Amino acid sequence: MEYELTVGLEIHAELKTQSKMFCACRNNPDAEQPNINICPICMGHPGTLPTINGEAIRQLVRVGLALDCQINEHSKFDRKSYFYPDLPKGYQISQYDWPVCKDGRLTIDDGRSTIQIERIHMEEDAGTLKHRGKDTLVDFNRAGVPLMELVTKPDITSSDQIAKFAKELQLILRYLGASDADMEKGQMRVEVNISISMGTKVEVKNINSISSAVKAAEYEFKRQAAALEKGEKIIQETRGWDDIKNITVSQRTKEGSADYRYFPEPDLPPMHFEDEQIERLRAELPELPAARRERFVREYGITPAQAEIFTVTKELGDFFEEVVSELGNAKLNTLAANYLITKLPKNITAENFAELISKISHRELSSTAAGIVLEEMSATGKDPDEIIRAKDLGQISDAAALVDLVDAIISKNPKPVEDYKKGKTEVLKFLVGQVMGASCGKANPEVVAELLKNKLVH
Numbered sequence: 001m002e003y004e005l006t007v008g009l010e011i012h013a014e015l016k017t018q019s020k021m022f023c024a025c026r027n028n029p030d031a032e033q034p035n036i037n038i039c040p041i042c043m044g045h046p047g048t049l050p051t052i053n054g055e056a057i058r059q060l061v062r063v064g065l066a067l068d069c070q071i072n073e074h075s076k077f078d079r080k081s082y083f084y085p086d087l088p089k090g091y092q093i094s095q096y097d098w099p100v101c102k103d104g105r106l107t108i109d110d111g112r113s114t115i116q117i118e119r120i121h122m123e124e125d126a127g128t129l130k131h132r133g134k135d136t137l138v139d140f141n142r143a144g145v146p147l148m149e150l151v152t153k154p155d156i157t158s159s160d161q162i163a164k165f166a167k168e169l170q171l172i173l174r175y176l177g178a179s180d181a182d183m184e185k186g187q188m189r190v191e192v193n194i195s196i197s198m199g200t201k202v203e204v205k206n207i208n209s210i211s212s213a214v215k216a217a218e219y220e221f222k223r224q225a226a227a228l229e230k231g232e233k234i235i236q237e238t239r240g241w242d243d244i245k246n247i248t249v250s251q252r253t254k255e256g257s258a259d260y261r262y263f264p265e266p267d268l269p270p271m272h273f274e275d276e277q278i279e280r281l282r283a284e285l286p287e288l289p290a291a292r293r294e295r296f297v298r299e300y301g302i303t304p305a306q307a308e309i310f311t312v313t314k315e316l317g318d319f320f321e322e323v324v325s326e327l328g329n330a331k332l333n334t335l336a337a338n339y340l341i342t343k344l345p346k347n348i349t350a351e352n353f354a355e356l357i358s359k360i361s362h363r364e365l366s367s368t369a370a371g372i373v374l375e376e377m378s379a380t381g382k383d384p385d386e387i388i389r390a391k392d393l394g395q396i397s398d399a400a401a402l403v404d405l406v407d408a409i410i411s412k413n414p415k416p417v418e419d420y421k422k423g424k425t426e427v428l429k430f431l432v433g434q435v436m437g438a439s440c441g442k443a444n445p446e447v448v449a450e451l452l453k454n455k456l457v458h
Helices: 054-066 159-176 210-229 275-283 289-300 304-312 314-327 330-342 350-361 367-380 384-391 399-412 414-421 427-438 445-456
Strands: 005-014 078-081 091-094 101-108 113-124 128-132 135-139 146-152 188-196 202-205 237-242 247-253
Touching (some): 005 159, 005 210, 054 101, 054 113, 054 146, 054 159, 054 275, 091 113, 101 159, 113 159, 159 188, 159 210, 202 210, 210 237, 210 247, 289 304, 289 314, 289 330, 304 314, 304 330, 314 330, 314 350, 330 350, 350 367, 350 384, 367 384, 399 414, 399 427, 399 445, 414 427, 427 445
Parallel strands (some): 202 237
Antiparallel strands (some): 005 146, 078 091, 113 146, 128 135, 188 202, 237 247
């Protein structure tokens, strides 16, 4: 039988705030000492009261607006009950029926596919479990950190779309400054809900990279298809991803909302959002990745592939825009983009880089010499003129200055010269190379080629 893959994603991202979600403890993902950023509130001691982190809510609303979500006028927090040692209260403060954001969308595949976003809500993160032999240690530094959860509708139909959606969301979070979304640090986690031909849903957790999410979906598709072929039933369950064996393993029967026993959080007031607040945050949104890609191609005339690199590596794209403003010549944009992508700039100002590009375009430097200058600029931060003078790298473009050198190469290579005259024009590259070598790379190869052609036809 032919089976169709159907996937919905649940993506958690830790928000970039100074303090935790409901207390004043520091939100520090780089803390090396365990259980240093904790207090009675995030440890769930009796008699303590949480307070909503306004900055975390502001960031969540910005994420929702960037993803074209509707911001609910009214929202509230709920208690979600379950018992694990990394949740000291015995419940998690989350959101159930009144999330902050709903009904959004994210376009991928260069605009060809739109994935609907069901909701984005706020909750607190749990602590970290560390297993050592038979013992399990708990680090509560992460407990209480602001954690947004984004839930898509089951619109994803390929593992490739999983990767594209997750990468684009990760990029948007970074552009907004809402989260570093570093998966190695656990700041972004992807869970995949997989079914075949809209059948029983299976959730796969414990996925620590986008590539693993893709592998998990592909493995589950094959596992479920094989089970159905044998006449077996797919049960609704939670499975984990084993990065070593590259398989999913059953963990527990999937809980439903009734198992979590949601009820309104009695210690936190409901939230109300005014239209004026929402529109002010919308107006403050930065240029987002999709708009940046389109603008770079339209405004600077570079290729979509180059625009993608300058979007994914935002700092490089920002530097490219500085270089373009210094060049003031649209024809040089592609040349600048090519050199920037080939050699990432270090210790180089936009002004000096633009000057180098200008010299290359005016044939004052050969490509070999330009590479030498660029390396030296990165190492020392010097301007190109200083390096060119010190290393005597200026390109010779005056034909009169190259005539004697070309004549000498012709006289030393009678066989290639004869071959060229017989119609084997490919040997011209060899002769040009000989002249370039004799000039220590300083001769302009285009001028040399023209000189050789003129002399070899007579």
